[in-house]
Amino acid sequence: MKALLVTVAVAGSLMMAGQASANQALAQKSGCLACHSIDKKVLGPSYKDVAAKYKGDKTAEAKLIEKVKKGGSGTWGPMPMPANSPQVKDEDIKTIVQWILAM
Numbered sequence: 001m002k003a004l005l006v007t008v009a010v011a012g013s014l015m016m017a018g019q020a021s022a023n024q025a026l027a028q029k030s031g032c033l034a035c036h037s038i039d040k041k042v043l044g045p046s047y048k049d050v051a052a053k054y055k056g057d058k059t060a061e062a063k064l065i066e067k068v069k070k071g072g073s074g075t076w077g078p079m080p081m082p083a084n085s086p087q088v089k090d091e092d093i094k095t096i097v098q099w100i101l102a103m
Contacts (some may be wrong), residue, residue, distance in 0.1 A: 023095060030084070051103040068093045071085065
């Protein structure tokens with residue numbers, strides 16, 4: 001039984017790692033990683049800083065999806081973030097935002 005639980009836990013971890021890698025590839029393809037990084041500030045904040053700022057905020061996903069679509073400035077300093085719609089599909093924006101918030 002213990003071996004089964006360990007196997008399930010390892011398989012789950014591998015699936016999550018694979019999904020995280022796919023989400024990172026989606027962010028790269030969408031141009032997000034030109035200005036952002038997972039763990040350090042580039043032009044925009046790191047994704048880990050974004051996740052920490054919005055931790056526990058139940059409205060964060062909707063706010064960030066809207067900000068990614070329309071762009072904005074002022075939250076993280078004077079550097080504006082350009083709008084990413086319509087060149088990035090809505091479902092891709094949602095996937096990327098969910099991935100960021102899960103960090």
